[in-house]
Amino acid sequence: MREFSLPALYEVPTDGNLTDLIRRNASQHPDVAVMGRKVGDSWTDVTSTQFLAEVLAAAKGLIAAGIEPGDRVALMSRTRYEWVLLDFAIWSAGGVTVPVYETSSAEQVSWILSDSGAVAAIVENGAHAAAVESVRDRLPALRELWQIEAGALDALVAAGAEISDATLDERSASARADDPATIVYTSGTTGRPKGCVLTHRNFFAECGNAVERLKPLFRTGECSVLLFLPAAHVFGRLVEVGAIMAPIKLGCVPDIRNLTEDLAGFQPTLVLGVPRVFEKVYNGARAKAQADGKGRIFDKAAKTAIDWSRALDTARGPSLGLRLKHTVFDALVYGKLRTALGGRIEHAISGGAPLGERLGHFFRGVGLTVLEGYGLTESCGATAFNPPDRQKIGTVGQPLPGSVVRISDDGEVLLHGEHLFSGYWNNPEATAEALADGWFRTGDIGALDEDGYLAITGRKKEILVTAGGKNVAPAVIEDRIRAHALVAECMVVGDGRPFVGALITLDEEFLGRWAAERGRTGGTAAALREDPELLAEIQRAVDDGNAAVSKAESVRKFRVLPGQFTEEAGHITPSLKLKRNVVAKDFADEIEAIYRG
Incomplete structure (x- = not known):
């Protein structure tokens, strides 16, 4: 058993709640832009004073509608300015936010709202409202339903006009540090989602220590962050609260x-993203270079960037020749890529799945440091991340300051700290199974090096055991195969089978380009899945993946599927995690074809 911890950098308030942050910002940084609001094609700055006023006006409306301290209010919307505003308004009214993915089905909406006992719901559009209305007979606690695109904010402001500031102040102060701030339902790769109860203290411990450790990324008045991940996901909430806490413009x-x-x-x-976003940036830049007849230049520039980044981790650093090549390619390639990313971007944070060393070194080599991290809903977001001053590519970094990471005897990652959730809503059995003596069992398999950097090698429950008795962690090889431009998703199979196989889906965007360049008609996966040249290209991706594992763990055969793994079909979660049992059931014939004969 091995463990590692770092001292806390942030003193968690003994009381108070997250609404204290927006009041503090308006007092200490009244003219600092804490939000950017997109209207049409242009962005408008919203100062901390303006943001506070809008939040409190909406909160008065919630109070007028009968929201009481501790009441759960569902929030179902895409990531937008109003999401953040309403989240803080719900807290300011003393409520508890229950985020709902905007892609959720009516059945999922029914479960989350009924299990949480939500008394009100705020949705983005008519489709969301229809989903709620279709199951409203199953939601006896639900009294109110507002729609953002049908004037919800104006209605709330008008309704709250008679609520006094004194009443609002009292309500805003009603939640204490250990009271629930939100109930986030895990997207669930198996079974029904469980509601993780995250307190105000959890967010203070999480975001306070993360912002302090990542200070160069959170310079007030200088830095800004663009959030395009789902705000309903805990990663998105971490960004929201962290940006307000710093404060920097969001x-x-x-x-x-x-x-x-x-x-x-x-x-x-x-920016914050999942590995697939960064893979698409790389693949898109490479495809554009090839289309412009500059593919060879891009490939040389990419190799130079990777070599330069790797050399940074050596005692001698980059050689003179490498520095010269890097300077040339910075003018020819890297600078243009940075401009395409907005021109000011310095850092990115990647989570949700392993990024891979190749991409990590490439982006650092072109001047964008991608800091990989790791976390779960139950850990209020990141529980480990790479610091900008001591990045170790290929790991998910060191523990959040003030927390502990332990590796059990069987390799499972265990967590301890004030950022951990207080339990699953209405589910004491699941809580008791996940939490033992203050330690959270993540279900992930990992290792700590001598400097306390964590590497995640797979999921405990996803370990495959072949007929020959070989244990196989799918994540390592899947991530390598998925790095290929033509590959959208890869799922390794082989539990109880004589060898390891894989199901592969194709990236529609790059498949179209690939087909057009070769004069193929009908550039779809269904039309091209048996194309010999395409299969040879996918085989190269598989060979690259196999290079990362032993022969017994390598993929011997694969099947290219005619379509995609989709959230609508239940194959992936909103946070893009594979639901392996659903995929295995829906594509049982394709799996059998791998082992036939």
């Missing part, structure tokens, strides 16, 4: 379809 966009334009308009210094 911008919200609902998706990544217009990410290039949003980056250019907002010009963040920091």
